[in-house]
Ligand SMILES: Nc1ncnc2c1ncn2[C@@H]1O[C@H](COP(=O)(O)OP(=O)(O)O)[C@@H](O)[C@H]1O
């Protein structure tokens with residue numbers, strides 16, 4: 001898929017103050033083609049997560065256009081947007097967002113369960129992903145509280161890949177990890193790019209991780225600059 005952001009602005013209302021606004025993103029132009037690996041770095045609070053949420057259709061920009069495969073996103077219905085997100089995009093967050101009451105396996109196959117996928121097919125898909133991500137099958141029976149941070153993040157990546165999305169959007173995926181798990185997750189991102197031709201938007205403040213991407217941007221004063 002090809003996704004374009006054109007003249008995107010995002011303004012937030014300051015809480016408690018009726019008429020004060022902060023302009024977090026001022027004039028963002030960014031195109032991600034299928035297979036591109038783009039990273040975005042910048043200080044805490046500069047708008048990285050905001051940009052990722054706009055690309056991921058999780059929040060609407062205050063101004064500007066989002067175009068996916070030539071289609072204006074603002075002309076789509078809510079359920080069409082949800083479909084696009086569910087089928088074409090996979091999200092990975094710093095805090096994993098695994099469901100504590102479900103085993104690792106059930107967390108991974110959750111997108112399939114929501115699509116009423118056959119149980120055996122879902123399990124096979126999870127095993128295929130476990131193999132790809134070098135997750136020991138025994139770990140699949142465990143609950144999130146029984147897993148290390150690195151293991152939890154690999155489960156979250158498996159869940160993000162479950163529907164075979166074209167586009168992976170990751171917000172500080174190594175933000176909570178120790179060095180070894182960090183390197184492991186970095187390796188997975190490189191592999192997803194190299195062997196699966198995923199498009200990747202990586203938001204991170206880890207410059208070494210960002211260097212694995214093909215194009216690295218920095219957000220500064222609401223603008224996107226090539227780093
Ligand atoms: N929903 C919101 N309402 C008001 N302000 C927000 C909201 N979300 C983020 N902000 C503000 O926008 C700025 C950018 O936030 P964010 O995109 O999360 O930055 P980053 O991910 O780079 O740390 C911050 O100053 C933050 O406080």
Ligand SMILES: [Mg+2]
Pocket residue numbers: 048049050171
């Ligand atoms: Mg953030």
